[in-house]
Amino acid sequence: MSDGNRSRFAAVALLLLKLRAVLVLLILLVAFSILTPSFLTANNLSILAKHVSINAILAIGMTFAILAGGIDLSVGSVAGLAGMVAGGLLTVRIGGHTVGVVWVVFAALLVSCGVGLLNGLLVSRIGVAPFIATLGTLYIARGTALLISNGKTFPNLGGTATSGSTGFSVIGQSFVLGVPLPVWMMIVIAALASAIALRTPFGRHVYAVGGNERAARLAGIRVGRVKLLTYCFSGFCAGLVGLIIASQLESAHPATGESFELNAIAAVVLGGTSLMGGRGSVRGSLIGAFVIGVLADGLVMMGVSEFWQIVIKGLVIVLAVTVDQVQTKVEARMAPAALGESIAKVAV
Amino acid sequence: MSDVVLEARGVTKRYGANVALKNVTFQVRRGAVNVLIGENGAGKSTLMRLLAGVETADAGEIWMEGRQLAMRSPRDAEAAGIAIVHQELAVLENLDLSENIFAGRELVRSAVLIDCDGQDVRSEAALKELHKPLKLRSLAGTLSLGNRQLVEVARSLAHGAKVLILDEPTSALSVAESTSLFSVIGELKRRGVAIVYISHRLHELLELGDHFTVMRDGRIVGQGERAEVDRQWIVERMSGRDLEREPERPAKQTTCEPRFEVQGIATNGADRTAVRDVAFTVGAGEIVGVYGLLGSGRTELLEALAGLDAMTAGEVRISGDAVCVDSVADAISAGIALVPEDRQRDGLVPELSIRENISLASLPDFARRGWLRRRAEAARVREIAAQMHIAARDLEAKVTTLSGGNQQKVVLARCLMRRPRVLLLDEPTRGVDVGAKAEIYRLLRELSAKGLSVLFATSEIEEARTLADRVLVMVQGALVAEFDAATMTDEALFAAASPAVEGPR
Numbered sequence: 049m050s051d052g053n054r055s056r057f058a059a060v061a062l063l064l065l066k067l068r069a070v071l072v073l074l075i076l077l078v079a080f081s082i083l084t085p086s087f088l089t090a091n092n093l094s095i096l097a098k099h100v101s102i103n104a105i106l107a108i109g110m111t112f113a114i115l116a117g118g119i120d121l122s123v124g125s126v127a128g129l130a131g132m133v134a135g136g137l138l139t140v141r142i143g144g145h146t147v148g149v150v151w152v153v154f155a156a157l158l159v160s161c162g163v164g165l166l167n168g169l170l171v172s173r174i175g176v177a178p179f180i181a182t183l184g185t186l187y188i189a190r191g192t193a194l195l196i197s198n199g200k201t202f203p204n205l206g207g208t209a210t211s212g213s214t215g216f217s218v219i220g221q222s223f224v225l226g227v228p229l230p231v232w233m234m235i236v237i238a239a240l241a242s243a244i245a246l247r248t249p250f251g252r253h254v255y256a257v258g259g260n261e262r263a264a265r266l267a268g269i270r271v272g273r274v275k276l277l278t279y280c281f282s283g284f285c286a287g288l289v290g291l292i293i294a295s296q297l298e299s300a301h302p303a304t305g306e307s308f309e310l311n312a313i314a315a316v317v318l319g320g321t322s323l324m325g326g327r328g329s330v331r332g333s334l335i336g337a338f339v340i341g342v343l344a345d346g347l348v349m350m351g352v353s354e355f356w357q358i359v360i361k362g363l364v365i366v367l368a369v370t371v372d373q374v375q376t377k378v379e380a381r382m383a384p385a386a387l388g389e390s391i392a393k394v395a396v
Numbered sequence: 397m398s399d400v401v402l403e404a405r406g407v408t409k410r411y412g413a414n415v416a417l418k419n420v421t422f423q424v425r426r427g428a429v430n431v432l433i434g435e436n437g438a439g440k441s442t443l444m445r446l447l448a449g450v451e452t453a454d455a456g457e458i459w460m461e462g463r464q465l466a467m468r469s470p471r472d473a474e475a476a477g478i479a480i481v482h483q484e485l486a487v488l489e490n491l492d493l494s495e496n497i498f499a500g501r502e503l504v505r506s507a508v509l510i511d512c513d514g515q516d517v518r519s520e521a522a523l524k525e526l527h528k529p530l531k532l533r534s535l536a537g538t539l540s541l542g543n544r545q546l547v548e549v550a551r552s553l554a555h556g557a558k559v560l561i562l563d564e565p566t567s568a569l570s571v572a573e574s575t576s577l578f579s580v581i582g583e584l585k586r587r588g589v590a591i592v593y594i595s596h597r598l599h600e601l602l603e604l605g606d607h608f609t610v611m612r613d614g615r616i617v618g619q620g621e622r623a624e625v626d627r628q629w630i631v632e633r634m635s636g637r638d639l640e641r642e643p644e645r646p647a648k649q650t651t652c653e654p655r656f657e658v659q660g661i662a663t664n665g666a667d668r669t670a671v672r673d674v675a676f677t678v679g680a681g682e683i684v685g686v687y688g689l690l691g692s693g694r695t696e697l698l699e700a701l702a703g704l705d706a707m708t709a710g711e712v713r714i715s716g717d718a719v720c721v722d723s724v725a726d727a728i729s730a731g732i733a734l735v736p737e738d739r740q741r742d743g744l745v746p747e748l749s750i751r752e753n754i755s756l757a758s759l760p761d762f763a764r765r766g767w768l769r770r771r772a773e774a775a776r777v778r779e780i781a782a783q784m785h786i787a788a789r790d791l792e793a794k795v796t797t798l799s800g801g802n803q804q805k806v807v808l809a810r811c812l813m814r815r816p817r818v819l820l821l822d823e824p825t826r827g828v829d830v831g832a833k834a835e836i837y838r839l840l841r842e843l844s845a846k847g848l849s850v851l852f853a854t855s856e857i858e859e860a861r862t863l864a865d866r867v868l869v870m871v872q873g874a875l876v877a878e879f880d881a882a883t884m885t886d887e888a889l890f891a892a893a894s895p896a897v898e899g900p901r
Binding site for chain 2: 243247248249250252253255256258259260262263264265266267268269270322326327
């Protein structure tokens, strides 16, 4: 192989490695379409997108926390807490009146952002390791969710026309232009988050803080504030997910969202974001969430045992991280070539 | 000579395109203090790493007591009887002294159990040899720096070291601790241990040394015995003042008004050198160097001025107005920018591209209603990269693909993009090749000619002499002298920077 061919081969290999999540998604879609005829129907795809939207929204929030060099383990609990706050407020009567749905949604999101703020303060002001801080708030939020109802479920959140409390089910159940509202939320949040990450000073600051915190500080970036905002955003996304689930079920259960944080982290990692921070993308996390969702739905439709599904999910994650290491090595091997050229340029 | 115990013969070591050691032959004599002197980057540490087996030479041999050593790891060096006490002490703070002395080489009985009694006996003996009544059971973390160092020396003794390498052993020690270390060195000498002693402190070297070796640019440039060596001998060889290569110093109009005024600055140090009551001014268009040895507080001073480290007292003025430097962001908005000493650790974001690294501190300038105008950003980055001759094929490539000199220019470009009024640089050309060094000097002179105030810290005499208009000398956190760069001598500068151990200097 000539040198030119080899470097072209390496470039193509690198491109394929970078696009691996997309490729895997396409392969899965094609494979399941062939294996199960009902997979590629509009109805199934709509259900699939709805499932994916929940994990995707969590993963997008998680992406910012991880890009800035942190992690947010509390998202599943926060989703559960947001649902319970909404359930409690929809159920309660203040002076014989119900609380308006808009206020309910606002309060639930406010509480979720509040937990995010607490995470951010613990990490940026007190200096607690993100893993530990958010592990703590994971328990606090879950315990609080259980305390709100004493562990019971809030049923019938759809409300009745007579009490004027309907509307909550719109969040999770309505369609716009034939597409479920949660899917629209996912699309809007993904587009907005991606634009923020790539096209605002804040987004660039997030990458810088995760890539080299000391350098970021010396460049005048308010590192603490950047971290704080990433956790608030992650909390917001988690709260939204909690509302969507409660609305879809028209009930709020305190155990909702258990281990969701792990699915979200898996999606982020599958999407090529480095757990060390500083490298990754919102788009990647979105694709990662789709890979997990398609895999889960497809396997169900093929009638694969639930236990095997768990094993397969684990294998996919391990494989993804292994490939990520390969990519890093390939890039490292290509870097000296670039260095050589820049030196040659100086010599000329 | 029969008293040569360890010898490096014609060793060469390369790091990529840089040659750190060029065909160096270095002899270490038994029962003597073998002094090694040279500026940062002269190759001393590389040579010591080869002798200690931390790295392997590309060419050349290492001989110990008449046989050639196959050095592949620090263990090979240890087995041969070569021990090194690094500048950064490597004691395990959570273990006691006896455990530290035998860490990694524990005595074992019944195949698996640690022989604590045996270790204690030998540790006790080693500490006694040093005349140090330290308690074996105390945790190493509770000891003073001087005593930690002695624990490391004891560790070498307990394992029968014949050659002991001390890398800047006194840089962090108090006067009393240094004196105590010197008596230990005298004792070791009498026992026939060969000591390799690296230090920047001339008076120490002249007091202790028997054989002197001076290194510069990866080569040995001078060797002498105690009788033939004096201050001037050392400084001349170290700084390598070469009249032919002397760069032309542009005539300077020194009528500039003070731009940057610093009064009574102090920091509380914690485990670093505390800056004590420092005051100076830098004029608009002036380049001032702060020369100081390791531990002199030069880095601490710059970091305090850049808002990285809190000041406990003092005032900073720019063009007469008091400015706040409580945080880096404050300092930057006041017009102060710092190019840090360690660009890998404090300067570059390795995952980001060259463009993103350059614009990192200026992003708000490119924002309109919160969104980055990326075209404006890219244009401005291209402009400044061209001005600074950053040799990059593609500004979108990762910053790590650049050479050291170009990486340094990236950090410099980031600071300049903010159009600072005062530019602080800590060791502006560390780890930078000769060509890039000259270019950085040229650039800084151009900038100062346009009215920028430049303050840089350096540990290299040549850099202070070449770049600065005026040189301030720092010792133990305080300014002790000031020189006009045009008229100062290297020896005077070096003498001023060497702290007195006892008595008048």
